[in-house]
Amino acid sequence: MKTEVAKKYLRLEKLPTLWCPGCGHGLILSSLLRALDFLNLERDKIALISGIGCSGRTPGYVDVHSLHTTHGRALPFATGIKLMKPEFNVIAVMGDGDCAAIGGNHFIHTARRNIDITAIIFNNGIYGMTGGQVSPTTPYGAYASTAPYGQMEEPFDIVELALGAGATYVARSSIYEIPKLDRIIADGIKHKGFSVIDVITVCPVTFGRRNELTENPMMNLRYIRDITVPMKKAEKMSEKELKGKWITGIFRDVDKPNLIDLYRELNERVKSSAVGESTIEGVEESKETG
Amino acid sequence: MVERKLISGNYAIAEAAIRAGCRFFAGYPITPSSEIAERMAELLPKYDGIFIQMEDEIASMGAVIGASLTGAKALTATSGPGFSLKQENLGFAIMGEIPVVVVNVQRGGPSTGLPTFPGQQDLMQTRWGRHGDQELIVFTPDSVQEAYELTIRSFNLAEKYRTPVVLLGDEVVSQMKEQIEIPEEVEIIDREFPTVAPEEYYPFDGSKGLVPPLAPYGKGYRFHITGLTHDKTGFPTSDPKIVRKQLERKLNKIRKNRDDIVEVEEFLLDNAEYAIFALGSVARAAKQAVIDLREERIPIGLLRPITLWPFCDKEVTNLAKKVKNIFVVEMNYGQIVGEVERFAKRYTDVDWFGRADGRLIPPREIKSFIKEKIQ
Numbered sequence: 001m002k003t004e005v006a007k008k009y010l011r012l013e014k015l016p017t018l019w020c021p022g023c024g025h026g027l028i029l030s031s032l033l034r035a036l037d038f039l040n041l042e043r044d045k046i047a048l049i050s051g052i053g054c055s056g057r058t059p060g061y062v063d064v065h066s067l068h069t070t071h072g073r074a075l076p077f078a079t080g081i082k083l084m085k086p087e088f089n090v091i092a093v094m095g096d097g098d099c100a101a102i103g104g105n106h107f108i109h110t111a112r113r114n115i116d117i118t119a120i121i122f123n124n125g126i127y128g129m130t131g132g133q134v135s136p137t138t139p140y141g142a143y144a145s146t147a148p149y150g151q152m153e154e155p156f157d158i159v160e161l162a163l164g165a166g167a168t169y170v171a172r173s174s175i176y177e178i179p180k181l182d183r184i185i186a187d188g189i190k191h192k193g194f195s196v197i198d199v200i201t202v203c204p205v206t207f208g209r210r211n212e213l214t215e216n217p218m219m220n221l222r223y224i225r226d227i228t229v230p231m232k233k234a235e236k237m238s239e240k241e242l243k244g245k246w247i248t249g250i251f252r253d254v255d256k257p258n259l260i261d262l263y264r265e266l267n268e269r270v271k272s273s274a275v276g277e278s279t280i281e282g283v284e285e286s287k288e289t290g
Numbered sequence: 291m292v293e294r295k296l297i298s299g300n301y302a303i304a305e306a307a308i309r310a311g312c313r314f315f316a317g318y319p320i321t322p323s324s325e326i327a328e329r330m331a332e333l334l335p336k337y338d339g340i341f342i343q344m345e346d347e348i349a350s351m352g353a354v355i356g357a358s359l360t361g362a363k364a365l366t367a368t369s370g371p372g373f374s375l376k377q378e379n380l381g382f383a384i385m386g387e388i389p390v391v392v393v394n395v396q397r398g399g400p401s402t403g404l405p406t407f408p409g410q411q412d413l414m415q416t417r418w419g420r421h422g423d424q425e426l427i428v429f430t431p432d433s434v435q436e437a438y439e440l441t442i443r444s445f446n447l448a449e450k451y452r453t454p455v456v457l458l459g460d461e462v463v464s465q466m467k468e469q470i471e472i473p474e475e476v477e478i479i480d481r482e483f484p485t486v487a488p489e490e491y492y493p494f495d496g497s498k499g500l501v502p503p504l505a506p507y508g509k510g511y512r513f514h515i516t517g518l519t520h521d522k523t524g525f526p527t528s529d530p531k532i533v534r535k536q537l538e539r540k541l542n543k544i545r546k547n548r549d550d551i552v553e554v555e556e557f558l559l560d561n562a563e564y565a566i567f568a569l570g571s572v573a574r575a576a577k578q579a580v581i582d583l584r585e586e587r588i589p590i591g592l593l594r595p596i597t598l599w600p601f602c603d604k605e606v607t608n609l610a611k612k613v614k615n616i617f618v619v620e621m622n623y624g625q626i627v628g629e630v631e632r633f634a635k636r637y638t639d640v641d642w643f644g645r646a647d648g649r650l651i652p653p654r655e656i657k658s659f660i661k662e663k664i665q
Binding site: 065 | 352512
């Protein structure tokens, strides 16, 4: 990464990160920083929120309003911040267990509301920090500490989940295509509405060791290359050929009324009508609009 | 002129919240607290505030913490089962020292229990419902008037001590309508803004006092908050010295300010030889029992905690030194009696009476229990 981007957005004194050698999380973080720099966002108007797990440590490294919340709950905290600070760029980073297991309910409802928050999922298909237990996106048949005989359940497709729940920007990328990931994250942040970016990555330590990968970073990247397929290429592939692969690309990018604008309109409408009715003694009603 | 109003407890809480400066509410429907959410939904847009119904209680608690970090005064309201779900993020707010107000309108438990009947079974859940050592502030109103006043006080102390405050009511106080007096002027406390420049600001720095200022988002102060044990900068540490120092400061900011926080009502305690200890709607019945027993020339009074936590330890000890017996009456199977015993048993006898079947304990039951004990 360019030194000036690093210097601009990182808390350099907090480095090195606690992520293991070969971990993809640092690549996603650097993509995020380049996206912030590309959009030239003011640090004082960025809130970066996480849940629990390896991805949860991301906000601590970034010199913005950083908030490391409870497991699965990044989006509710982000919702409270965004509602009261509409001018902020609010970004939630989550792991796959964080987002799709314990935080699944928050994820679908945040999508349904179409609130202007960007969610980036560090999707490595494993609970890394706790030692390699199966997650909702662990591939069928993969080994994990709590699936010593292989995972029997089908994984969640986070993109399908986001599309079904009503997110208005939905994309999937991976650590194998960093320049594209930079652009997708920037697009997602720029998008007015709920943006979901599912980033396929790998945990070489807790997933790799059990699944015939090594700690060799190139081998990990080749693994990511092999389990992802760009959307265009996927169109020509059969269902059988696509089994066990994640399709990458932009799945949805539409404009729909977002919750922040709807609230602004609501408050203006309520304040301009029925003033004086059913108000509170001792409190001045807010007369300003806009 | 003092304004008078016939109003339910839940509506009084909502209106007092607006009065206290609350501009954010996130909640989830649950009986018997839903009217607070409903009233906030109606009122907040008029004051440029935000009301949101979240997907669950956990999310509501997260959203109010997020809103508070931006500098807003934020409220959520629930009842027993919902309060159980809020514990996780309530613990986060305690660890991160983020001011929020949570209303818990108690109903009968355990589990789904008795949704439309009162209970006092969350006294200990409020104190110890989360993992880890901690202090927080809990108020317990016995009337609609007090629900109004304590709501404002809850916001004030949340801001002053950078802490979650729980307003622990019950179904009776929340659902009944009473005439209240709305004070013309009320004291409003806002959180302290940092006096140092952003580069010298540490959100958990206890060197200048037990309650470090919390900078609102967007004012040039960028800092980190985590639920992990942290040092003064807010970043994780497991250094035992720092862990202990930070945790002790978080406990002491409440413990050492207990005289400012703890409030009790003493009713006919002068020259009393016996005392009842009761709170919330039970204290209303206990008061009547005191009046009736006094008519029968039994010298009895009532000590009623208005602040439930931190506990009114000194007041109980002082009372214990003066009376022959303290009768604890509560709508559960023995919760607050343990605390009273801790601080009274060395000096006097403590007897307990209670039940939890969803029905109020009437004055006559309290009276006959006491008469049986003293005869």
